[in-house]
Amino acid sequence: xxxxxxxxxxxxxxxxxxxxxxxxxxxxxxxxxxxxxxxxxxxxxxxxxxxxxxxxxxxxxxxxxxxxxxxxxxxxxxxxxxxxxxxxxxxxxxxxxxxxxxxxxxxxxxxxxxxxxxxxxxxxxxxxxxxxxxxxxxxxxxxxxxxxxxxxxxxxxxxxxxxxxxxxxxxxxxxxxxxxxxxxxxxxxxxxxxxxxxxxxxxxxxxxxxxxxxxxxxxxxxxxxxxxxxxxxxxxxxxxxxx
Numbered sequence: 001x002x003x004x005x006x007x008x009x010x011x012x013x014x015x016x017x018x019x020x021x022x023x024x025x026x027x028x029x030x031x032x033x034x035x036x037x038x039x040x041x042x043x044x045x046x047x048x049x050x051x052x053x054x055x056x057x058x059x060x061x062x063x064x065x066x067x068x069x070x071x072x073x074x075x076x077x078x079x080x081x082x083x084x085x086x087x088x089x090x091x092x093x094x095x096x097x098x099x100x101x102x103x104x105x106x107x108x109x110x111x112x113x114x115x116x117x118x119x120x121x122x123x124x125x126x127x128x129x130x131x132x133x134x135x136x137x138x139x140x141x142x143x144x145x146x147x148x149x150x151x152x153x154x155x156x157x158x159x160x161x162x163x164x165x166x167x168x169x170x171x172x173x174x175x176x177x178x179x180x181x182x183x184x185x186x187x188x189x190x191x192x193x194x195x196x197x198x199x200x201x202x203x204x205x206x207x208x209x210x211x212x213x214x215x216x217x218x219x220x221x222x223x224x225x226x227x228x229x230x231x232x233x234x235x236x237x238x239x240x241x242x243x
Contacts, residue, residue, distance in 0.1 A: 042179070042236045044233070049229055076151075090131070
C-alpha cells in the first residue's frame with residue numbers, strides 16, 4: 001500500500017514545482033498559460049522634460065478693522081507683484097490673481113466653540129504664475145520667501161512641473177512597448193520552436209511618470225509634478241496565438 005502512495009506523492013510534488021516555475025515566468029517576461037497561447041510583457045521607458053511650470057501662493061492680511069485689512073492686503077500684493085516683475089521678469093500673461101476671500105474670526109471659548117466676541121478679519125488672495133520657462137518657476141519658488149523680510153505674510157505651495165504633450169506621448173509609448181513585447185515573443189518562439197500567430201488579447205498597464213532614476217511604482221499609476229526632468233514608463237501585456 002505504501003509503495004502505491006509514493007508515486008502519487010512524487011507526482012504531486014512535480015505538479016507543484018511546475019506551477020511555481022510558471023509563476024516565476026509570469027513575473028518576468030513571458031508565460032505560457034494554456035496550449036496554443038503565449039503571454040508576453042513589453043516595456044518602454046523615455047526621459048522627458050517638463051515644459052510648463054506653476055507657482056502658487058496666497059497672500060494673507062489680518063486686522064480687526066476691515067478697511068485697514070484691505071489696505072494692507074493691497075500694499076502686500078503690490079510688493080509681491082513688483083518683486084515678481086523686477087526680480088523674475090514675470091509678465092502680465094504669466095500672472096493670475098484671484099479675488100480676495102474674507103473670513104471673520106471670533107474668540108473661542110474653553111470648550112472650543114466660537115463666541116460672539118469678534119477678534120479680526122482675515123483676507124486671503126491667491127496668486128499663480130504659469131510659465132513655459134520652468135527654470136524661472138524654480139527660481140521663484142526658492143527665492144520668493146525673501147518677501148517675508150518686507151512684512152508680507154504669504155503661504156507658498158510647492159511648485160508644479162508638467163509635461164503638456166503627455167497624451168500624444170502615451171500613444172507613442174504604447175507602440176514602443178508593443179514592439180518590445182513582439183521582440184521578446186520572437187525570442188521565446190525561436191527557443192521554444194513554435195511560431196507566433198495573431199494577437200489574441202492586449203492589456204495596457206498604467207503609466208508611471210516619475211523623477212529620473214526613480215523606482216517608485218503604483219497600481220494606479222504615477223504622475224509626478226515635483227521634478228523638471230522625469231521619465232515615463234509603459235507596460236503592455238500581449239497574448240499571442242501559438243502555431
